[in-house]
Amino acid sequence: MQSALTIADLKERARRRVPKMFFEYADSGSWTESTYRANEEDFARLKLRQRVLVDMSDRSLKTELVGQSVSMPLALSPTGLTGMQHADGEILAARAAEALGIPFCLSTMSICSIETVAAATTKPFWFQLYVMRDRAFIERLIERAKAARCGALVLTLDLQILGQRHKDLRNGLSAPPKFTPRHIWQMATCPGWCLNMLRTKNRAFGNIVGHVTNVTNVSSLSAWTAEQFDTRLSWADVAWIKEKWGGKLILKGVLDPEDARKAADTGADAIIVSNHGGRQLDGARSSISALPAIVDAVGDRIEIHIDGGIRSGQDVLKAVALGAKGAWIGRPFLYGLGAGGEAGVTRALDIIRHELDISMALCGLRDIRNVNADILDRAP
């Protein structure tokens, strides 16, 4: 893994090692993918100020996210079907995050269940909740997350209805995969992936299968999504979830200052400025371009995090400079996972940590908690 120097290197390895349908499930946005591209492009447009002859010794990236100490301002985003990028993917990513002292957030749509990940880790992970019409199922999920001692609940606000991803439809994506000649061929070209997958029992939606009926693949998942994801979810429901949960609550998927104000009114602990990695409203602005107006609107009332398009430590630094307390990554850790399992996720996190540390020093700072917009070069 040491020869992978960038997240892009890990992405190319994952492309070779993960069956096409699952690699493309990660590497896709909705419709024209314009928002997916904008997330990365808008980070590239921001420039940093190079400073010289300042003390660069004894640097620290340590900070706190919703009151929890972390080794750097980074967290692993909840991603569905992570256990299809690599067998037991959720366990491997959670272990890598635990070892590096940053939060891992398990998706409602994970392959490994809450209980399976809890049994395989030693520190609390976080849990992401999608709200379904079946409130009894939601209450049970919340109870299961509590029983597993999850450290925070991340409530996703921006996927009550699915944005269309053409690649998934063209690939006939499902979990577990179908056994048509095309799918068998895709898997046969990835023997390492197949071997690992044969060794695990975790191959379906662990939080759902056995808890609701008839959800086995993406078609039935989209049918279930259309039927079960609650399209009437409202700000009032956030209060209900907050009360049921009773712990740290993070609202994910805020992109508009007006929504940010409503989110702050709920009394939640943090928001994640996010467009779901460009997988929902195609044509929405990038997360990093949305961040400043949201910081202006509610930065003094609620902790602000961001995700979408972060591919390097420099990107994390830019997000922190613009007022984000924490930066979350989805695809970068998925590419690491596909490239090399737990070691690949560790490599992805090491790459980002090293880039963040050195870039902060080259901007003339030693403590991530002192980073602010002064490190950005605004000159024309």
Ligand SMILES: Cc1cc2nc3c(=O)[nH]c(=O)nc-3n(C[C@H](O)[C@H](O)[C@H](O)COP(=O)(O)O)c2cc1C
């Ligand atoms: C393959 C994949 C699956 C995802 N599944 C979920 C999910 O189950 N729940 C959720 O809240 N967000 C989900 N997301 C969105 C991520 O949590 C996050 O917002 C996004 O990946 C951030 O963008 P990035 O991938 O550019 O870092 C998913 C993203 C990807 C790429």
